[in-house]
Amino acid sequence: MNVVPISYYLVLSAVLFGMGAIGFIFKRNIITIYMAIELMLNAVNLAFVSFARAHNQLDGLVFVFFVIVVAAAEAAVGLAIVITIANNRRSLNVEDVNLLKF
Amino acid sequence: MFILTHLWIILALPLLGAALNGLLGRNWPKTAVNSVGVGSVALSFLCVLELIREFLQIDASHLWFQRYFNWISVGHFTVDFALSVDQLTIVMLLVVTFVSLLVHIYSIGYMAHEGGYYRFFSYLNLFVFFMLTLVLAANLVLMFVGWEGVGLCSYLLIGFWFLKKTATDAGKKAFITTRIGDFGFTIGILLAFWTFNSVDFGTIFSQVASRQVESVTSIGTLTAICLLLFAGAVGKSAQLPLYVWLPDAMEGPTPVSALIHAATMVTAGVYMVARMHPLFSRAPLAMFVVALVGAVTAFYSATIGLLQTDIKKVLAYSTVSQLGYMFLGCGVGAYAAGIFHLMTHAFFKGLLFLAAGSVIHAMNGEQDMRKMGGLRRKIPVTYWTMFAATLAIAGIPGFAGYFSKDEILEAASKGPQANFWLWLLGLVGAGLTSFYMFRLVFLTFFGKPRYDEKKVHVHESPRNMTVPLMILAIGSVAGGWFAAPHLVGGTDYFESWLHPVFASYQVPAQVTQQELPAGEGEENGGVQSSQGMELLRALTGPPVIAAVLGLLFAWWFYIRKPDAAKRAMQKMRGLYTLIHNKYYVDEIYNALFIQPLLWISTNVLWHTMDEKMIDGTVNGIAHISRETGGQVRELQSGNARSYATWVVIGAVGFTVLLIGLWMVR
Amino acid sequence: MSVPFILFFTCSAIAVLGALLLIIAREPIHSALALILVMVSLAVLYLLLGAEFIAAVQIIVYAGAVMVLFVFVIMLLNAGVEQRTNYSKLAKFAGVPLGLFLLLEVGHWMWRSAIGSTIANGPGALSQTSISTPDLSKLLFHDYLFPFEATSILILIAILGALVLAKRGE
Numbered sequence: 001m002n003v004v005p006i007s008y009y010l011v012l013s014a015v016l017f018g019m020g021a022i023g024f025i026f027k028r029n030i031i032t033i034y035m036a037i038e039l040m041l042n043a044v045n046l047a048f049v050s051f052a053r054a055h056n057q058l059d060g061l062v063f064v065f066f067v068i069v070v071a072a073a074e075a076a077v078g079l080a081i082v083i084t085i086a087n088n089r090r091s092l093n094v095e096d097v098n099l100l101k102f
Numbered sequence: 103m104f105i106l107t108h109l110w111i112i113l114a115l116p117l118l119g120a121a122l123n124g125l126l127g128r129n130w131p132k133t134a135v136n137s138v139g140v141g142s143v144a145l146s147f148l149c150v151l152e153l154i155r156e157f158l159q160i161d162a163s164h165l166w167f168q169r170y171f172n173w174i175s176v177g178h179f180t181v182d183f184a185l186s187v188d189q190l191t192i193v194m195l196l197v198v199t200f201v202s203l204l205v206h207i208y209s210i211g212y213m214a215h216e217g218g219y220y221r222f223f224s225y226l227n228l229f230v231f232f233m234l235t236l237v238l239a240a241n242l243v244l245m246f247v248g249w250e251g252v253g254l255c256s257y258l259l260i261g262f263w264f265l266k267k268t269a270t271d272a273g274k275k276a277f278i279t280t281r282i283g284d285f286g287f288t289i290g291i292l293l294a295f296w297t298f299n300s301v302d303f304g305t306i307f308s309q310v311a312s313r314q315v316e317s318v319t320s321i322g323t324l325t326a327i328c329l330l331l332f333a334g335a336v337g338k339s340a341q342l343p344l345y346v347w348l349p350d351a352m353e354g355p356t357p358v359s360a361l362i363h364a365a366t367m368v369t370a371g372v373y374m375v376a377r378m379h380p381l382f383s384r385a386p387l388a389m390f391v392v393a394l395v396g397a398v399t400a401f402y403s404a405t406i407g408l409l410q411t412d413i414k415k416v417l418a419y420s421t422v423s424q425l426g427y428m429f430l431g432c433g434v435g436a437y438a439a440g441i442f443h444l445m446t447h448a449f450f451k452g453l454l455f456l457a458a459g460s461v462i463h464a465m466n467g468e469q470d471m472r473k474m475g476g477l478r479r480k481i482p483v484t485y486w487t488m489f490a491a492t493l494a495i496a497g498i499p500g501f502a503g504y505f506s507k508d509e510i511l512e513a514a515s516k517g518p519q520a521n522f523w524l525w526l527l528g529l530v531g532a533g534l535t536s537f538y539m540f541r542l543v544f545l546t547f548f549g550k551p552r553y554d555e556k557k558v559h560v561h562e563s564p565r566n567m568t569v570p571l572m573i574l575a576i577g578s579v580a581g582g583w584f585a586a587p588h589l590v591g592g593t594d595y596f597e598s599w600l601h602p603v604f605a606s607y608q609v610p611a612q613v614t615q616q617e618l619p620a621g622e623g624e625e626n627g628g629v630q631s632s633q634g635m636e637l638l639r640a641l642t643g644p645p646v647i648a649a650v651l652g653l654l655f656a657w658w659f660y661i662r663k664p665d666a667a668k669r670a671m672q673k674m675r676g677l678y679t680l681i682h683n684k685y686y687v688d689e690i691y692n693a694l695f696i697q698p699l700l701w702i703s704t705n706v707l708w709h710t711m712d713e714k715m716i717d718g719t720v721n722g723i724a725h726i727s728r729e730t731g732g733q734v735r736e737l738q739s740g741n742a743r744s745y746a747t748w749v750v751i752g753a754v755g756f757t758v759l760l761i762g763l764w765m766v767r
Numbered sequence: 768m769s770v771p772f773i774l775f776f777t778c779s780a781i782a783v784l785g786a787l788l789l790i791i792a793r794e795p796i797h798s799a800l801a802l803i804l805v806m807v808s809l810a811v812l813y814l815l816l817g818a819e820f821i822a823a824v825q826i827i828v829y830a831g832a833v834m835v836l837f838v839f840v841i842m843l844l845n846a847g848v849e850q851r852t853n854y855s856k857l858a859k860f861a862g863v864p865l866g867l868f869l870l871l872e873v874g875h876w877m878w879r880s881a882i883g884s885t886i887a888n889g890p891g892a893l894s895q896t897s898i899s900t901p902d903l904s905k906l907l908f909h910d911y912l913f914p915f916e917a918t919s920i921l922i923l924i925a926i927l928g929a930l931v932l933a934k935r936g937e
Contacts, residue, residue, distance in 0.1 A: 004775045009816070011874045012779045016805070018870020019786040022863060025747050026790065031841055032798045033746070038833070039786060039802060042809055045825075053816045058906045064821050065907065068828055069918045073925035075833045079840045080932035086844045092795075094742045101740035747861055754869050761876050 009050035016043035030082050030094050034075070041071050105153045106160070109168050109185040112153070112195070113234050115146045120227035127220030139223030140206045143230055147199040154192055167240055167304060174243070181301060186240035190603045193441060194237040194373055197448045198366050202230045204570035205361040208456050211567035212357055212463060222262060226361070229255035233366050237373065242291045242301040245374070249287065249338065252367045253280050259362060260354040272350035279347040283337015290330030297323050303377070310380045318387045328381050328388035332395075335371030341399045341429065345422045346688055352414040356459030359414060364421050364455050365448035372428040372444050376437045379604055383435070390521075393433025393514070397527040400426030402685075404534035408541070409682045412469050413458050416542050420495065421451055423531060427510055430528055434521070436513030437604050438597040443506035445596075449581050450494040450503055453574035457488035460563045460571065461546060468553070471545040478547040480560045483568045485547050487575040492543050494578040496536035497649040504646070505582035507532060511645050532645050536652025544660040774815060782808040795846045799837050806830040820900045 020043060023036030045064045052060025082092075089096050105111065119142025127135045160166065166187045174181040206226060213222050232255060236248025254277075261273030291301060298306045316322035321329070335341070340348040351363050362368070375382060375392060382389050400423045407419035424447050431440030462469055464481050478485050494501040497508070511532070514525040562568070659667045671678050680686070737748075781804065788801035806829050813822035907915060 004771050004815070007878050008775065008779075009812070011878050012782065012812075014874035015783060015870055016786050017873065018866050019783070019790060021750050021753075021869050022866030023786075023790040025743065025750055025861075025866060026863070027798075028743070029795050029846060031837065031844075031846055032789075032792075032795050035789060035795075035798050035802050035837060039789060039805060042806060042829070045821075046809055046812060049813055049816050049818050049821060052818065058903050061818055061821055061903055062907055062911050064818075065824065066914060066918055068824055070921065072828055072833050073918075073922050075836055076925045077928040077932070079836060080929040083840065083844065084932050092844060092846050097742055098740035101738065747865070750865050750869070751861070754865055754872070757869065757872060761872065 006050050006054045010047060013043045013047040013050065016040075016046070028094055029092050030085065030097075031079075031092065033094060034078055034082070038071060038075070041067060104156070105149055106156045106166060106187070107168060109153075109187065109238060110170060112146050112149045112199075113185075113231055113238065115142045115149070116227040116230040116234065118142060120224045120231060123220050123227065124224035127224060130220060132214070132219055135220045135223055136206075136210045139227055140203070140210065142227055143199065143203045143206050146230070146234070147203050150192075150195045150199050153187065153195070157187065157192060169240075178299060179295065179301075181241060181243040183244065184240040184302070185238040186303065187238070188603050189600050190373075190376060190441065191237055193445060193600065194369075195234070197369075197445050198230065198233050198237060201365040201448050201452050201574075202226075202233075202361060204573055205357045205365075205452065205456070208360075208459070208567050208570045209355075209357040211564045212459055213355065216355070218262065222259075222355070225255055225258045225262070226357075229259065229362060229367070233370070236370055240303055242294060242303070242306075245377075246284075246287065246291060249334070249370060249374075250284065252362070252370060253277060253284070253338070256280075256351070256358075256362050256367055259358040260351045262354055262358065266353070269353040272347070272353040276347040276351050279344050280337040283334045283344055285333075286330045286337075287334025290327050290334065293323070293327050293330060297327065307380045310384065313384055315384045315386065318390070321387065322385070324381050325385040325388045328378065328385045329391060331374060331378060332371075332388065332392055335374055335429075336395065339368045339371030339425045339429070340422050341371075341395050341426060342402060343687075345399065345403065346691060348422055349415050349418040349684075352412070352418050356414070356455055356462065359418070360452045360455035360459070363418065364451035368421060368425055369428070369444045369448070372425065372432060372440055375429065375432045376441055376604075379432075379437050382432070389433050389435070391433075393430050393521065393524050396426040396429025396431075396433055397514075397524040397531075398426070399423065400430060400531040401527040401534070404531045404538065405681055406684050407538045408534060409678065411472050413461065413471050413474075413542065413546065414455070414469060416471075416538060417451070417454050417458060420454075420535065420539065423535060424451065424495070426531070427507060427528065430514060430524060431510035434510075434513045434524070436510060438600045439506065439509035439513055441600065442596050443503075443510055446494065446502035446506045446578070446581050449574055449577035450491040450501075453487060453491040453571060453578055454495070456567070456571055456574065457484050457491065460484040460567055461488075463563050463567070464560050465553070466558055468558070471542065473553045474546045474551075475549045475553070476547070476551040477560060481562045483562060483571065487568075487571040488547075489543060490575045491578050492539045494582075496539050496652060497532055497645055498536075498653070499646055500579075500582075502578050502580070502582035504649075508643065508645050512643075529644055529648055533648035533652045536649040537656050538652075540653050540656035541660055544656060548661055771815065775812070778808045778811045778815070781805075782812070793848050795841050796838070799834060799841060802837075803830055803834050806834065820903055 017040050020036045020040035023039065024033055027033050027036060045067055048060040048064045048067070052058060052064075085097060086092055119138050122138050123130075123135055127138070157166070167184065168186070169182050169184040171183050172180065173183045206223070209222065209226065213219055216222070229252060232248045232251030234248075236245050236252060239245035239248055257273045257277040260276055261270045263269045294306065295301050298309050300306060300309075310324070313324065316324050337344040348363055348368070352359055354362075382392070403419045403423035403426065407416050407423065410416045410419060424443070428440045428443050428447070431437070431443060460481065461474070461477065461484060464477070464484065465474060468474065490501070494503040497504045511525060511528050514521065514528055659670075683689075737744075785801045785805035785808065789798045789805070792798045792801060806825060810822045810825045810830070813819075813825060
């Protein structure tokens, strides 16, 4: 019997989400930022699964399924964009993508 | 009874002329313009004649009143467009339309070579319209409309040559100075309304009839109203201290000076005092002020006129002086005498100005008398008419001015409100008037020419200028004979004509005294001998002596011994400079009023209030908007990391909000 | 200390460690590898929670496909050490505090939540009442059919997008 309370999982999810947010703000390489986003998505997945288990319903798992699918599609397109940007700006620093200034 | 019921036609004709000339006359040939201009006034004059004919057929013991439509109606305050006619109105109508007609005809010749021909006639017609409104008005507000309107036309006509700075300055000066008086006039109207609940003459007069005569020592309501209305007259009729605009108004064309600043507009003040006589009779203090201002102005202005060198300026100061006489007459209770002098003055002063214009025209624009001389033989018609007018104004017996001036001075010495000092001022002023007028004639027409005869070709003016001169000369000579029987103790035709006007609303206690001048002759013994004695007394009275003395002095100084003038000038250098510079009044006014006002306008109103406060506020709001926008704009820095941070900030905020809500629940 | 607990804490420690490495690493390839570590440990946690299907999907799709794609792109672009540019002052000063605040706030409430006290039931290390895949698929293809088909269109769009973007000028 799994005696770990759900709140532990949720706290872990929160911690991972927070660290993903920090990475999202802090890192300068576009790809690294993207990976921080993925981390946040994973944290959310964990939360969903925990809630699914807590409520004894399967809907949470379905949602996780969709999240994974969307994350995969998003990764594909996003990385294509990153490649285009890298070819154009000759730099992977997100701060060099600054043409939309006022 | 056509004109009597349709009084407005008299007004409408000049207005129509003004509108036609003003709106359409720009491209019309000169004959069309002056036909419209002269024709409208001529028709108006004919209507006035017809009006007289009808008037003589009706019962003239009260004011004939025609109400046309309601103009203003605000609460209790109603003003109608209402016109009224009585004997006084008819005298004014005659003067205004007749002299206007002659001036219009004269202008055809005088303005023939000037630009803006159509504009001139348009303005002149407009002026006639407003003047007639003023005269025919049956209530104070409509009279004020006319009052302001003639001021407007005066401004337009003084500054007729608007490209000349002195002309536009003079126009502004005239308008602003009369405005000061008009302010008093407005407050007077308001006070009258507050007291009588109406501005209508008939209503006011019937209410006033039941009032007591006010005391001389304190300012009662009636006295206040009279003084305020008189303030307007001081401005409009150029008395002390608001006379300063009239000499400058000579910048305008000479016909304008003749019509507006001699015959009609400046007499509006006198007309107003005469019209409001029920109020004035009951406010002795106000009457005294009127007489005092009149007498002092008459004397003061005559002193300035002694030493002026510009022919029109002499006439301007002479006008101020003669207006003083009119006010003196009204102020001592001799309203009929004042109005009589108004009429004769219109003739001879109008003539003097038109003749001066003829002289200027002959001298090709020269106005300085020191550069004239010996014009007697070269422009005879002008000379003889001007000489006739001078005899009239000087008060030489037999001519118009003698009769009217004599009556005024007699009332000042013997009338109900007689005052020795006022009489003395008037007398000395009469002498000075004679002196400076003959000086003008002698300098201009006698002696050797002081100009270069080869350069200036002196020629007589065309017929359309000389004929009005001649007609006015007849008026100057013969116009006084209305009052001739008065000399020998009979009734003055003029005064008896106006008698119903001034006898109405009389203060009861003074009725018998008012009859006194007319009945003087009957007091003595037999009719025949007293008539002769009266005549002799009249012909040798002080005014005549003063007039003759003035003539003699002028002859001495300017014909017999011209150097005497120079020597006298050197002996009394200080006094000479003071008078020659018009007592520095313009400079004093400038320093006392104009400079401080300009300073306040520039520094307080313009720099502080307008620039700093109002502009500051409006610009400040715009500035704040810009600054805020500028700050907010920096959010969009193009830097993706700051965007990311903002996203997280938003997420955090939202989370806190949700958790907070959840917690509360 | 029972086995689930030990397993839980081990896996969560590894996950947190991986996340930390992700943030701290200087080279992107190190971050990618750290992320893979996180994902694998999360998969174990899913198993612990009894979601076998999801754990499998996580490994196969996420760690196996998406992360491989990441590693491909990193190597393609030769992403090197990050430069230290500092254009955004906001990120520099507000970044860490914000993230920490988020972390602590959410964590705190998760800890205190009512639902959190539910004990995840399941026998032994692998719960007996594990979620059955047929039930999951029934849910997926009955109740959530429309979203399922929608996501397939989404994938199609993603493929097209990636194709268009990857073509260089033409």
